[in-house]
Amino acid sequence: MGVPEQLADRMSMAEQHEYLRAKFSRRTMIRGGAVTLGTVTGGAFVTGATAQAAVPTQTPKTTPAAEHVDGALVAPFGRHLAYGKDPRTEITVSWQVPVAVKKPFIRIGAHPWDLSRRIEAEVRTLHTPAGVGASGDHTQYYVHAELTHLKPGRTYYYGVGHTGFDPAAAHLLGTLGTFTTAPDHKAPFTFTAFGDEGVGYHGLANNSLLLGQNPAFHLHAGDIAYADPAGAGKTADTGFDSRVWDQFLAQTESVAKSVPWMPAYGNHDMEAWYSPNGYGGEEARWNLPDNGPDAKNLPGVYTFVYGNTAVISLDANDISFEIPANLGISGGTQTTWLETQLKKYRASKDVDFIVIFFHHCAYCTSTAHASEGGVRQEWVPLFEKYTVDLVINGHNHQYERTDVIKKGAVTKKLPIGGTAYPETEGVVYVTAGAAGRSLYAFTAPLSYEGHENEVDSVASFINTKDGKVDETVTWSRVRYLDYSFLRVDVTPAAKGRTATLTVRGIAETGDQVDHFTVARKAK
DSSP, X not given: OOSOHHHHTTOOHHHHHHHHHHHHHHHHHHHTOOOOEEEEETTEEEOOHHXXXXXXXXXXXXXXXOOBOOGGGOOOEEEEEEEOSOTTTOEEEEEEESSBOSSOEEEEESBTTBOOEEEEOEEEEEEEOTTSTTXXXXXXXXXXEEEOSOOTTOEEEEEEEBTTBOTTSGGGGGGOEEEEOOOSSOOOEEEEEEOOOOSSHHHHHHHHHHHHTOOSEEEEOSOOSOXXXXXXXXXTOTTOOTTHHHHHHHHHHHHHTXXXXXXXXXXXXXXXXXXXXXXHHHHHHOOOOOOSSOTTTOTTOEEEEETTEEEEEOOGGGGOXXXXXXXXXXTTHHHHHHHHHHHHHHHOTTOOEEEEEOSSXXXXXXXXXXXXXXXXXXXXXXXXXXXXXXEEEOSSSSEEEEOEEETTEEEEOOOTTOEEXXXXXXXXXXXXXXXXXXXXXXXXXXBBTTBOOOOSOEEEEEEETTEEEEEEEXXXXXXXXXXXXXXXXXXXXXXXXXXXXXXXXXETTSOEEEEEEEEEEOO
């Protein structure tokens, strides 16, 4: 992005941000413009909570004039949904516009012909100056409308617009979208998950298959768009291109306009220009639940409950030995918060299953990144203590699934089609990082549904604070090396009976490459 590589190697994310701001703010001040992140409403710059997290300490006093075009000529794009803290009653609709518009809004109603309810939206403007990566001088306009007091289990129609573009107009009804809130009771549902998507044919193909699963929501386990292709948390990467996000959100709109798209942040999602923690750009693009331990430093850490299942998103950049740009950024608060959430959910009579997703792998035998020692050190003991039902990771671009693990050892072999009982046996980990980016490799033979090839052990390594350490593991059960995603079917049960998670690995071809069940006595 603009920091000499010999300096970036020694800098944290915050130090790189400070370097960039000092360098480019001086350049911008000479030109008489401003470089900042904030909120634009009706063309006037207004700082807000998001802006404060991302604006440099010494911001130029002048701001660039906001230029508007005829709103009738500007069509919104890149619609994506996200839950609020309560998926039964809260959801955010987000989108982009290519230029500044006046008075953006959303219309919502129970029918496409009844969109009388009109709600003002917020615009978060993200400016990337020439010289920061490869994107030239580029301004992006991200729009968000938070909807609350919705009715559980209800399908709503919505349209997004601005002055000159009203989605309720007859000729624009084709731009409408829908979403369905979570039910207020336990009921069967499906969700999907993957990581490491990026922009390209394979990501688009996986998105098309996702729609066919009819998921209630989708989990993205980090490394979302790859605007920063290096992913080392270093600003020396001259390939950074903010415009990739425009392509990504347009690519995913076919799913994300109707299925809440819930991301965790990976190493490629840290972008040093926008804020000291690297997440200023993400805060402009997404509007996620703000119920995590530290919304300022860890905006990708949050939790929600859908039906009988609690979902927790974590930020593994905080504990990664392999890529330490944000190592220790939470000061331990994330791990403390995680235990609080796990304890609460295990005590709740409404929650049967706990699903956790984040980027860096706890257990993987990829030749690229393999396993993250920080995750095993900080979080795995908690997963086992509170008998987490499923852990989903990305980072390694392949599909791999473990046996049932406790204290680093296999407690039970889990063949394809088998059933795990986390209350007594341990935790199952799935790497689902083959959503679209170039694939990695295994040292052991592939082994997946219909092509099983069991081996006694696999040579791999783990990233520790002292570097890579070789290890020989026995927990690698399924290894598939092609594009794929996860489908999870949740089936509740009456109190005392067995509730299940049926987990399937689905290839880009539509073939099933793995399936297993997680079973637990319902509360």
